[in-house]
Amino acid sequence: MAKKTTAKKQSSKPVKKTETAPKAETKKAVNTAAPKQKQSKAKKTDKLSRREKIFQTIKQDLIAQKESLLREAEETLSALPSDLNFPDMGDQATAETDRNFMLRLRDRERMLLKKIEETILRIDNNEDYGVCGECGNEIGIKRLEARPVATYCIDCKTRQEEEEKIAEG
Numbered sequence: 001m002a003k004k005t006t007a008k009k010q011s012s013k014p015v016k017k018t019e020t021a022p023k024a025e026t027k028k029a030v031n032t033a034a035p036k037q038k039q040s041k042a043k044k045t046d047k048l049s050r051r052e053k054i055f056q057t058i059k060q061d062l063i064a065q066k067e068s069l070l071r072e073a074e075e076t077l078s079a080l081p082s083d084l085n086f087p088d089m090g091d092q093a094t095a096e097t098d099r100n101f102m103l104r105l106r107d108r109e110r111m112l113l114k115k116i117e118e119t120i121l122r123i124d125n126n127e128d129y130g131v132c133g134e135c136g137n138e139i140g141i142k143r144l145e146a147r148p149v150a151t152y153c154i155d156c157k158t159r160q161e162e163e164e165k166i167a168e169g
């Protein structure tokens with residue numbers, strides 16, 4: 001009886017060793033395993049909840065919004081008057097006002113871009129996206145679709161805005 005068990009152990013070990021010896025055969029084994037991995041990935045996406053699927057749609061919208069913002073920023077930048085030495089003082093003042101306005105606009109765009117990039121990262125890394133930063137409740141899908149960069153639920157945001165109004169007087 002003891003001889004049979006040792007024989008089984010010996011027979012199982014050499015099989016593994018001979019498999020690793022020919023390198024070409026192991027490469028073929030990896031290739032045939034590839035389609036199986038694709039199937040398992042497809043199953044994973046099926047397992048995504050309705051909410052997570054909407055997050056992916058929101059992410060695509062955010063990427064598109066980011067690209068259009070970058071395009072607009074480039075156009076604004078090229079439209080900035082570079083030469084402010086106008087002969088007439090009135091024209092110079094108007095040009096400077098326009099320039100300040102465009103620079104302020106770019107600040108707002110930069111802030112929005114930063115928010116968009118942070119939101120895309122949060123969706124990618126699955127970092128509490130769609131969870132209120134104050135009460136920890138899930139932010140409603142309708143609110144996220146309307147305002148994807150929202151970090152507070154509507155109740156907390158409304159309360160914050162009311163408190164800000166009181167603080168401002």
Ligand SMILES: [Zn+2]
Pocket residue numbers: 132133134135136137152153154155156157
């Ligand atoms: Zn909240």
